[in-house]
Amino acid sequence: MTALLMRDLALAIRAGGGFGLGLAFFLIVTVLVPFGVGPDPALLSRIAPGILWVGALLACLLSLDRLLALDWEDGSLDLLATAPLPLEGMLSVKALSHWIVTGLPLVLAAPVLGVLLNLPGPGYLWLTVSLALGTPALSVIGTFGAALTVGLKRGGLLLSLLVLPLYVPTLIFGAEVARRGAEGLDVATPLLMLAGISAGVIALLPFASAAVLRVNLR
Amino acid sequence: MSLWEYANPKKFLATSERVLPFFWVSAGLCLVVGLVWGFFFTPDDFRQGSTVKIIYLHVPSAMMAINAWVMMLLASLIWLIRRHHVSALAARAAAPVGVVMTLIALVTGAIWGQPMWGTWWAWDPRLTSFLILFLFYLGYVALWEAIENPDTAADLTSVLCLVGSVFAVLSRYAVNFWNQGLHQGATLSLDKEENISDVFYFPLLVCIAGFVLLFIALVLYRTGTEIRARRIKALRLRERAAA
Numbered sequence: 154m155t156a157l158l159m160r161d162l163a164l165a166i167r168a169g170g171g172f173g174l175g176l177a178f179f180l181i182v183t184v185l186v187p188f189g190v191g192p193d194p195a196l197l198s199r200i201a202p203g204i205l206w207v208g209a210l211l212a213c214l215l216s217l218d219r220l221l222a223l224d225w226e227d228g229s230l231d232l233l234a235t236a237p238l239p240l241e242g243m244l245s246v247k248a249l250s251h252w253i254v255t256g257l258p259l260v261l262a263a264p265v266l267g268v269l270l271n272l273p274g275p276g277y278l279w280l281t282v283s284l285a286l287g288t289p290a291l292s293v294i295g296t297f298g299a300a301l302t303v304g305l306k307r308g309g310l311l312l313s314l315l316v317l318p319l320y321v322p323t324l325i326f327g328a329e330v331a332r333r334g335a336e337g338l339d340v341a342t343p344l345l346m347l348a349g350i351s352a353g354v355i356a357l358l359p360f361a362s363a364a365v366l367r368v369n370l371r
Numbered sequence: 372m373s374l375w376e377y378a379n380p381k382k383f384l385a386t387s388e389r390v391l392p393f394f395w396v397s398a399g400l401c402l403v404v405g406l407v408w409g410f411f412f413t414p415d416d417f418r419q420g421s422t423v424k425i426i427y428l429h430v431p432s433a434m435m436a437i438n439a440w441v442m443m444l445l446a447s448l449i450w451l452i453r454r455h456h457v458s459a460l461a462a463r464a465a466a467p468v469g470v471v472m473t474l475i476a477l478v479t480g481a482i483w484g485q486p487m488w489g490t491w492w493a494w495d496p497r498l499t500s501f502l503i504l505f506l507f508y509l510g511y512v513a514l515w516e517a518i519e520n521p522d523t524a525a526d527l528t529s530v531l532c533l534v535g536s537v538f539a540v541l542s543r544y545a546v547n548f549w550n551q552g553l554h555q556g557a558t559l560s561l562d563k564e565e566n567i568s569d570v571f572y573f574p575l576l577v578c579i580a581g582f583v584l585l586f587i588a589l590v591l592y593r594t595g596t597e598i599r600a601r602r603i604k605a606l607r608l609r610e611r612a613a614a
Contacts, residue, residue: 297534301531307519311517314509325549368530
């Protein structure tokens with residue numbers, strides 16, 4: 154498993170695998186929002202948590218179609234499937250490497266971008282915490298979507314259509330944590346719900362992903 | 372004689388053809404009676420005026436939008452467990468009907484909401500979760516269309532339906548948490564002392580029965596069409612192989 158993780162990470166970082174791409178996309182979305190809604194600081198600080206969450210979600214989505222498609226094209230997915238490592242474990246590692254490459258940089262960059270959007274003081278901590286808890290769920294759900302559409306010629310758009318509705322609960326609770334944090338309210342309830350969704354998704358969804366990948370590799 | 376006999380496409384076609392006329396006629400009858408009764412022979416509500424009458428379309432279609440998804444969920448489970456093709460095709464046939472039901476519920480709700488709430492749309496939990504349900508339907512139908520191999524498509528959409536159901540329920544509770552409601556509570560429930568007044572209640576029941584019958588008829592009909600389409604495809608392939 155470690156070998157697979159190292160391989161995926163090396164591929165992503167070295168060969169122009171889009172390591173910084175999600176991050177750059179996140180930056181651009183955040184920069185574009187003030188152009189769209191106007192530079193009013195009060196308005197920006199009110200919508201900042203939501204904008205940052207939606208931006209992170211879209212950045213996650215962007216790199217999903219490469220998650221399995223590249224391995225599918227050059228045949229290494231078949232080799233991975235016949236390897237002694239169970240398919241569930243293989244997909245969990247894939248999701249983990251996707252999170253390290255995409256989710257983790259977003260979590261680290263979000264407070265910096267929060268400055269651009271005039272995020273209120275206490276919001277920084279809770280924004281970072283909510284993204285750190287929520288982005289793993291985004292990666293795991295995304296892996297399910299990628300496994301569903303891996304054999305398709307034009308899977309990209311379909312992938313978004315399938316995955317985005319599945320992101321709704323994570324987004325709601327994640328953005329709620331960040332919003333309440335920014336307004337100085339109690340964050341316990343949405344935070345627990347968010348953590349619960351992440352834990353449940355990480356524990357259960359790899360089985361569904363492996364089931365659909367088996368069908369696709371048949 | 373068991374239910375599983377209808378897993379045989381031939382048996383299914385024969386029986387569904389025999390019962391279909393009954394379903395068409397009774398669905399039409401219920402809808403005509405219910406809607407005419409509801410639209411022309413019930414009094415206006417003392418506060419809502421005649422807009423109350425949209426209930427005869429709104430409530431049944433919303434119920435069927437949810438029930439269609441439940442039916443797809445059951446059919447998907449049957450396909451995954453027992454591998455009956457008719458079941459997978461029935462799930463496929465039900466999806467577009469569910470899409471239309473969801474749309475009817477959303478549109479009639481908007482038309483009613485404009486004079487009553489003063490807005491076409493509000494980010495109310497019920498409205499929002501219906502919109503999300505609509506998105507789930509779209510994804511499901513799109514996945515069916517995208518995959519060429521029918522067995523692969525049936526497998527993948529079935530798993531999507533199972534996973535989607537869990538997430539649809541999650542979303543339902545998440546949006547409840549996320550925003551306060553504007554939509555009124557349930558109009559009909561079995562355990563309440565008083566539902567809406569009987570004048571509106573009975574035509575509504577007839578309309579609901581009409582929608583249920585219409586749904587059954589449409590799904591049976593569309594499943595039959597899918598079976599025939601697949602049979603034609605198989606015959607064409609055989610012809611080409613023989614030539």
